Amino acid sequence: MLNETVRKQFPILDQEVNEHSLVYLDSAATSQKPQSVIDALNEYYQRYNSNVHRGVHTLGTRATEGYEGAREKVKSFINANSIKEVIFMRGTTTAINTVAHSYGREKLSEGDEIVLTKMEHHSNIIPWQQVAKVTGATLKYLPLQEDGTISLDDVRELVTSKTKIVAMGHVSNVLGTINPIKEVAKIAHENGAVIVVDGAQSVPHMSVDVQELDVDFYAFSAHKMCGPTGIGVLYGKQHLLENMEPVEFGGEMIDFVNLYDSTWKELPWKFEGGTPIIAGAIGLGAAIDFLNDVGMEAIEEHEQELANYALEQMEQIDGITIFGPRERAGLVTFNLNDVHPHDTATALDSLGIAVRAGHHCAQPLMKELQVTATARASFYLYNSKKDVDQLVEGLRKTKEYFGDVF
Template identity: 60%
Template sequence: MIDADKIKQDFPILFQSVNDEPLIYLDNAATSQKPRQVLDAIQHYYEHDNANIHRGVHTLAERATTHYEEAREKLRRFINAASTKEVLFTRGTTTGLNWVSRSFGDSVIEEGDEIYITPMEHHSNVVPWQQLAKRKNAKLVYLPLTADGFVDVQKSAEVISAKGKILSVCHASNVLGITNPIKELAELIHQQNGYIVVDGAQSVPHMKVDVQALDADFYAFSGHKMLGPTGSGILYGKEALLNAMEPVEFGGEMIDFVYDYESTWNVLPWKFEAGTPNIVGGIGLGAAVDYLEAIGMDEIEAYEKELVRYVLPKLQTIEGISVYGPADPELHTGVITFNLDGVHPHDLATAFDMEGIAVRAGHHCAQTLMRYLDVHATARASFYFYNTFEDADRFIDSLKKIKEFFKDGFI
């Protein structure tokens, strides 16, 4: 079992007071905190190796290039991509999904084709496909969900047709706390000679992901949700598909040769990485992978499951609380979304903040899902492996206290 109290010592930001209360950070689905090891890697780069990569022959440039490409290899191994050619550095999940929809989508979608998404998708996995459907006069189709909020594979098999070219789905929901059956969905769309795109923002930080075992055609995720810097991320794509795609950004580094009136492109993965990249972001993300692997992704997933087994039943016993997603802790990730009768989620989150507890409130960039659930907004507590059982107790105790305040007018 993970010793969260010990691990917490690596995260300096967690040792502060908010509104005169010790900070409890439960907004990990929005962004994770960063351990000293990642902060040290960032500082070391700027103090010792700061130079542009791939272009210089001087010592600093060569060191920076080496560290950056070593980070790419760490990410390749982390998700079990077949080659570093399949691992593209991006600004995050949103960038990766936009690259796929704009380039690959434009090349394979024709008028009348179908693009499949689900009601639970983050806006970054909705809007790009809406725009693609408009550009190509294609049809955007929403796949059905089970009562617990999973994509219903059996009913989806009846929806997905020979017109289906792309299925884009989150691996884990940032609201419902579910993990979708990606391999089964990949099989469905591949049977129609289509392609699957996976939003892995909420899965890669919390579980072991093998893109080859999942048979994902594309898989995008963000560094900042997995202990890495903001503005960093990865787009995985099968090599043959990436080779067939056109770049969507143009400039330095991604070219092979620039003639007067046309240009040729660099080889993978640099074909898509125009301009000076977020070098320190990539290096910091590599350091985050080192940290996660030292603990073990299976251990992280198991510990978070223990936290959910502990906190979810306690939450469900509080009168007036509605929890969204599976009621069974065994089916639930560390993302727990809920509402308290009669209290707006923003007021609830503000009250938590007065207790020193950071939770999220709003539509969580999932307005389609809010309409599906018939709510305007929800509150969300999202746990990570540096959260302790004491954090969970304070969350539950504070919620009970807040409930009494809104009921009786004192706290």
């Protein structure tokens, strides 16, 4: 387990909520930020706030070095082949939409197929729905096994020569399922398809090597990995990105502009129209430094231990339903029988425990699970077994209270 010194680097956790010490179990929605990331953002705004790339003055040079230095850090963090494959965007949603609209609309036509899973976040469903409407392509969904995993046999059956895109989350934000991305990518490529991976719930929590996985596109967000909101990354193989058109046009992404035609900068800048997310990139770079200092293997091991401990303790509560496989990432989605998830979350909040309740932007999965909503506790490197113990005690009190009410 990671020691208490890690938690102490997150100032927001040192507070009381509703007269109880804060227990933050909502990192799958957004993670908290260590002091080093906060300091990096403050330093940018206080010491060298400036636009990037074209300025020749000192502040502009420092800003450019910070912004492009962050790109180098991302490249190393996910083992991209080149900085040309690392594009800064507003987040996972924007990154997937960019692939859908730039690659999908251009490459797909009537009769082509897009293969998804039923556990996808809305951000990895709706863009493909829109592409299918425009191109005449068909959406196909991999079925879920009873435990919330997918079967590679089903992948082999569903992915055919008609398949042009396979879109899949690396880790489910509801079930905690860790999908076999490398194996799915191999099947996709054998059938001439590309694979687009939503890595929002994986990059913060485990080592990700995009070359080892052999993915074509991979998207993730900074705010879930100790970085600031409003910035994320689209990784794409260089040869694919070079043959894609930008989806936003204006400053920064141009090479030459004439009255009736224009040309674009080389990768990665042709996809970064407008003033870029400079502070966000610098904050993301600081977050990567922090995560590297702690160690991704140590973080993954820590979260696995917490998830296993949470499952063991929560399964001892009568009248609780837990969703997802035994082997999972660091989150547990559950319902207390006869208690609405929002009531559960509200009751826990009164005890200073922050969990998330709702459909978690996965309404098709909720229908598959035959529920309207669930509660979710998600863990990160700053959580401990003590947090899990307080969650379990809070759930017992919640169950008791609503048992008395009804």
